[in-house]
Amino acid sequence: MTERPVGKYIEAFRLNPGEKIYPEEIEAVYTQMAPVKEMCVFGVPGMDGVRKSRVLWAVIQPDLDSFREFGEVNLRSVLKERFDNVSLSLPVYKRLKGFTITLEDLPHNFFGKLERYAVREIYEPRVIAGIEGALPGSGEALASDSGLLRSEEGIKVLECLKEQCGIIRPIMLEDSLELDLGIDSLGRIELVSRLELAFGSDIKDEAVSRSFSVRELLRELESALKSPEIIASKRQRISSGSGYWNNNLSVPPNQETWEMIELGTGYFAWLFRFTLTAVDCLLFRLFFSIKSEGADNVPKEGAYILYANHSSFLDGPAIAACLPRRPVFQIFYFVFGPYFFRPFVKSRVLRNLVKMGRFIPFDFSTHFLEALRSCFLVLKRGKGLCYFPEGLRSTTGKIGRFKKGFGVLALESGAQLVPVAIEGAHEAWASSVKYPKRHPIRVRFGKPLLPGDMEKDGRLMGAQDSYSAICMAARKELLELKNRL
Numbered sequence: 001m002t003e004r005p006v007g008k009y010i011e012a013f014r015l016n017p018g019e020k021i022y023p024e025e026i027e028a029v030y031t032q033m034a035p036v037k038e039m040c041v042f043g044v045p046g047m048d049g050v051r052k053s054r055v056l057w058a059v060i061q062p063d064l065d066s067f068r069e070f071g072e073v074n075l076r077s078v079l080k081e082r083f084d085n086v087s088l089s090l091p092v093y094k095r096l097k098g099f100t101i102t103l104e105d106l107p108h109n110f111f112g113k114l115e116r117y118a119v120r121e122i123y124e125p126r127v128i129a130g131i132e133g134a135l136p137g138s139g140e141a142l143a144s145d146s147g148l149l150r151s152e153e154g155i156k157v158l159e160c161l162k163e164q165c166g167i168i169r170p171i172m173l174e175d176s177l178e179l180d181l182g183i184d185s186l187g188r189i190e191l192v193s194r195l196e197l198a199f200g201s202d203i204k205d206e207a208v209s210r211s212f213s214v215r216e217l218l219r220e221l222e223s224a225l226k227s228p229e230i231i232a233s234k235r236q237r238i239s240s241g242s243g244y245w246n247n248n249l250s251v252p253p254n255q256e257t258w259e260m261i262e263l264g265t266g267y268f269a270w271l272f273r274f275t276l277t278a279v280d281c282l283l284f285r286l287f288f289s290i291k292s293e294g295a296d297n298v299p300k301e302g303a304y305i306l307y308a309n310h311s312s313f314l315d316g317p318a319i320a321a322c323l324p325r326r327p328v329f330q331i332f333y334f335v336f337g338p339y340f341f342r343p344f345v346k347s348r349v350l351r352n353l354v355k356m357g358r359f360i361p362f363d364f365s366t367h368f369l370e371a372l373r374s375c376f377l378v379l380k381r382g383k384g385l386c387y388f389p390e391g392l393r394s395t396t397g398k399i400g401r402f403k404k405g406f407g408v409l410a411l412e413s414g415a416q417l418v419p420v421a422i423e424g425a426h427e428a429w430a431s432s433v434k435y436p437k438r439h440p441i442r443v444r445f446g447k448p449l450l451p452g453d454m455e456k457d458g459r460l461m462g463a464q465d466s467y468s469a470i471c472m473a474a475r476k477e478l479l480e481l482k483n484r485l
Helices: 023-031 064-069 075-087 116-128 145-152 152-165 187-201 205-207 215-224 244-249 267-288 313-324 348-356 368-380 404-413 453-462 468-485
Strands: 003-008 009-015 038-047 054-062 098-103 291-293 304-308 333-334 358-362 384-387 416-423 444-446
Touching: 003 116, 009 187, 023 054, 023 075, 038 098, 038 116, 054 064, 054 075, 054 116, 116 244, 145 152, 152 187, 152 205, 152 215, 187 205, 187 244, 187 368, 187 404, 205 215, 244 368, 267 313, 267 348, 267 404, 304 313, 304 368, 304 404, 304 468, 313 333, 313 384, 313 416, 333 368, 348 358, 358 368, 358 453, 368 384, 368 404, 404 468, 416 468, 453 468
Parallel strands: 054 098, 291 444, 304 384, 304 416, 333 358, 333 384
Antiparallel strands: 003 009, 038 054, 416 444
C-alpha cells in the first residue's frame, strides 16, 4: 500500500490500483450521518482470506451524549444501520468493510491532530485476526475512581454484573456494558432488578440506561444511591430467576404511560382512526398500487401479534391499508418513539392523537420496559398488536435477526403470531433516501401460529432458550412467506 504521510497523519493512500482514498473525506461523510464523536479510517489487507485485497476499516468513538438524548443503548446496531445507509451513496471502494467501537479517546499528538499511524498500528493486527472489539482495558483505575471498586456499593455492582453475564475474568472499569459484557436493552432491565434486590432500594432506570461503561454505571449508581429520592422500599421485588419476565410484564404501566393507552371505542377516537385509515388506503392505492393477500387470516377476536419484515417507513401504513375492517380499528402499533413522537409528546393535543391512533412509542432505554408492559396489557385485553421484530429497518431489504423482546412478548402473552410479508416497500422508500417514490407494494398475511409450536420448532433448530426459539422459528416462517410473494 502506498501512503504519503503529512506531519503525523496520512493524507491519502491507495487501497488497490486506481483506488485513491482520502480518509478525512470518508470520515466526514460517515460522521455527518451518524452519532460519532471521532473516527479514524485506514486500509486493511487480507480480509476474507484474500491476501492481496484491501478494504476500508474504521475505529470509532461514538457520541454518547447523542445516544443518551435519543434513548439509544445499542451502539453497534445503530451505527451499523446509519453506516449502511451512507455506504449506498458511495462507490464500492469507498465503503467501510466494518468498524471497531471504542469508548476511549483516540490518540492525538501535541497539536491535537489525530495520530492515524498509532491507531492503525494498534488495531490493524486485531482486525486481520478477526477481533472486532476494542482493546482490553488496562484494569488500572484512575485516582478518582479508586474508591469505586473498593466501596461496598462497587463490590455489589460487580457481583451483579458477573452473575448476569456469567463471565469469569475480572470486570474492569473500561468494559462496555454492551460490547464487552453483552448487556442489551432487555439485559439492562434485568440488571435493574438485580441491583434493586442487592441494595434493597428502588433504582431508577435512568441510572442504568444512561451508562455505557462499567465506570459510568458505578458513578451513576453512586450518585443515585446518595439521592434523597432513593430510599428503601417495602414493595415486592422481582427476582431475575424463573418467571421473571411474566412477573415483570404483569406489573401495570405507570400513570403517564397508562394515560397514553386508548382501550375504549369513543366517538372521537373512532372518527380519528376512520379518517386516518381512509386517507392511508387512498394514498397507497393511488401511489403504490397496493395489493394484499390472506387478510382473512387476521383473527377477528382474541389477542394476536402481526409481525412483519421492516425496511421502510411505509411498512406500518402498508399493513394498516390492507387490514380488514374490524382489526383495523382494534390494533395497536409498536413504534420507535424518539424518531416519531419525541418532539410532540409535550403537546397535550398531539399526545391525544398518538393515543387515539393507538401507537405505543418506545425507546431502547428508559421507556422500553414500560412499552413492553403496555403491549402485554393490550394483548391480555384481547387486542391486536403490530410489531417489527428486527427493531431497526433493514438497509438491504433482507430480513435480519429478530430481537429477543419479540420472543418474550409472544411467549408470556400467549398471543397468536401472524407473519406479514411486505414486498416493494423497500424499493418505494428505502431508509437511505429522503423521499418515497412510486413503486408497487404487496402485502401477504400468513396463517396464525401458536407460540408453543414456534418454541418447539426453534428448539429443534438449535435455540438455547424459549424466547430465542420463538424468534428463530417465527423468522423462518416469515422468510418462507416472503419467498412466496
